[in-house]
Amino acid sequence: MADFLINTVGLPEWLAWTVTAFVAAALILNVIAGGALVFIWAERKIAARIQDRLGPTRTGGRFGWLQSLADGIKLLAKEDLMPEGADGMLFRLAPYISFCASFCAFIALPFAFDFVGQRLNVGVFFVVAVLGLEVFGVILAGYASASKWSLFGAMREAAQVVSYEVPLGMCVVVPVMLAGSMDLVTIGEKQAGWFTGWYLFHDPFTFVIFWVYVTCAVASVNRAPFDLAEAESELVAGFHTEYSGLRWSFFFMAEYGSMFLVSALAAVLFMGGWNGPIPVATLLGLSEGTGDTANYFVRLIGCGNLVLKATLGVLLMMWVRWTLPRLRIDQVMTTCLKYCTPIAAAMFAGAMLWQLAFPGGIVRGLSRPAGEIREGWLEGPGGLPVGRGTLMRKSAAAGSSELLAEPLADAKSEAGIDSQNVVQVVP
Numbered sequence: 001m002a003d004f005l006i007n008t009v010g011l012p013e014w015l016a017w018t019v020t021a022f023v024a025a026a027l028i029l030n031v032i033a034g035g036a037l038v039f040i041w042a043e044r045k046i047a048a049r050i051q052d053r054l055g056p057t058r059t060g061g062r063f064g065w066l067q068s069l070a071d072g073i074k075l076l077a078k079e080d081l082m083p084e085g086a087d088g089m090l091f092r093l094a095p096y097i098s099f100c101a102s103f104c105a106f107i108a109l110p111f112a113f114d115f116v117g118q119r120l121n122v123g124v125f126f127v128v129a130v131l132g133l134e135v136f137g138v139i140l141a142g143y144a145s146a147s148k149w150s151l152f153g154a155m156r157e158a159a160q161v162v163s164y165e166v167p168l169g170m171c172v173v174v175p176v177m178l179a180g181s182m183d184l185v186t187i188g189e190k191q192a193g194w195f196t197g198w199y200l201f202h203d204p205f206t207f208v209i210f211w212v213y214v215t216c217a218v219a220s221v222n223r224a225p226f227d228l229a230e231a232e233s234e235l236v237a238g239f240h241t242e243y244s245g246l247r248w249s250f251f252f253m254a255e256y257g258s259m260f261l262v263s264a265l266a267a268v269l270f271m272g273g274w275n276g277p278i279p280v281a282t283l284l285g286l287s288e289g290t291g292d293t294a295n296y297f298v299r300l301i302g303c304g305n306l307v308l309k310a311t312l313g314v315l316l317m318m319w320v321r322w323t324l325p326r327l328r329i330d331q332v333m334t335t336c337l338k339y340c341t342p343i344a345a346a347m348f349a350g351a352m353l354w355q356l357a358f359p360g361g362i363v364r365g366l367s368r369p370a371g372e373i374r375e376g377w378l379e380g381p382g383g384l385p386v387g388r389g390t391l392m393r394k395s396a397a398a399g400s401s402e403l404l405a406e407p408l409a410d411a412k413s414e415a416g417i418d419s420q421n422v423v424q425v426v427p
Contacts, residue, residue: 024117028106032257037068039256043318050322078245083146086242090144095243095250098137102257105130109264110185112274112302123184124172127265128165131220134254135161138222138229138239141251145242153238156329157222157229163336164219170344171213174206174351175199175269184265188273195277200270203358205350210270212344214316217262219332221255224321228329256314263313267306274302 001023005016041056044067048055056064082091108123110116120126135157142154178199179187191198200210219226230238240251267273281298327335 035260036253036256039314040068046318047322075245075249080245083242085146087144090140094137094141095247098134098254099250101134102254105261111306112299114299115303119185122182124176124182128172132165142239147242150239150241153229160332164216167340167344168216170348171209174209174348184268188268191272192275193279198272203354205347205354209347212340216340218317221258221262223317225324225327226332228332259314259317260310264310266313267309271309274306276305
């Protein structure tokens with residue numbers, strides 16, 4: 001988009017990038033806010049069906065489509081209260097910290113090949129690290145509320161999130177090892193093709209560690225049966241007991257946003273990302289990496305694939321919440337330290353040994369080990385790996401080219417380059 005605004009519209013470079021940043025931020029905000037509206041309605045209906053009820057049936061028609069909107073209006077109309085002994089600044093700041101942590105993690109999450117706020121070569125690390133900052137909002141909320149119930153919930157959340165980050169990190173490292181890159185776009189692209197190429201089916205160790213990831217992800221976003229930070233049967237409402245109105249809603253927007261995020265991250269790492277189970281676009285002769293309308297439409301379909309997979313992950317969390325009873329705090333910690341962490345460590349070692357014994361996996365049948373080519377996974381002249389966006393200098397010989405520079409931004413800055421003899425490598 002920035003290139004379009006600079007080259008076609010004629011905007012200054014700084015203004016073009018500013019407009020692009022605001023558009024990306026607005027789209028991500030709409031994903032979180034719009035997703036929260038849909039997921040709140042879906043959770044009401046799923047909970048009702050599991051409990052043999054009907055759920056919302058009047059607000060907005062037969063199926064209660066506008067129930068979430070009515071809830072939002074109710075929250076806006078509520079009085080915003082604060083306890084007398086609360087720390088005013090921290091109390092007001094806590095819900096926005098939680099929401100911003102969830103919001104910022106979406107920056108590096110790719111929805112398709114070109115649909116990403118900011119592509120990072122350490123995207124996996126960025127998403128997991130920033131998402132872990134959400135716990136600071138919960139701790140501040142509990143500390144600043146001047147309530148023992150809120151403080152108990154905050155301390156539970158701190159212990160739980162810090163503990164589950166260990167096995168969660170081990171689970172994330174396995175797809176990184178298989179792809180040879182921490183770039184989420186590269187990891188997703190390397191699973192292109194049929195569903196047999198997904199890392200979920202790469203080897204039995206990766207299949208098991210996917211379910212360990214699911215368990216840790218549910219715990220990391222504070223969902224039942226790991227919702228000890230709220231635990232309404234013990235702590236009234238936990239860390240947000242003293243909150244009402246709009247600030248209360250920010251906590252739940254952050255929760256549903258984080259649920260969607262960890263589900264989308266699971267889709268990218270293990271289930272092909274934006275690649276569907278059947279490579280319809282490839283069978284039709286279409287491919288990503290070019291700018292024509294047909295291939296842009298392909299990327300839109302890919303974005304729909306990722307959103308669908310992430311939505312199924314959120315629905316799975318809702319199903320688990322209304323099926324399993326809440327664990328005690330000692331059971332939550334036992335699940336992490338005695339089960340998830342050892343299993344994740346063993347599966348990581350197993351996946352590493354599988355790579356040595358069966359390079360590329362049995363089902364995929366790759367011609368080279370999956371981690372042999374690092375950041376750039378496309379091949380340039382002489383079999384050298386280059387990434388998307390690499391610049392090549394045209395040669396007089398037909399069909400030959402010379403590797404010029406990588407990445408694209410660095411190559412543009414080199415002096416003395418004739419733009420007529422430079423082409424961009426795309427698959």
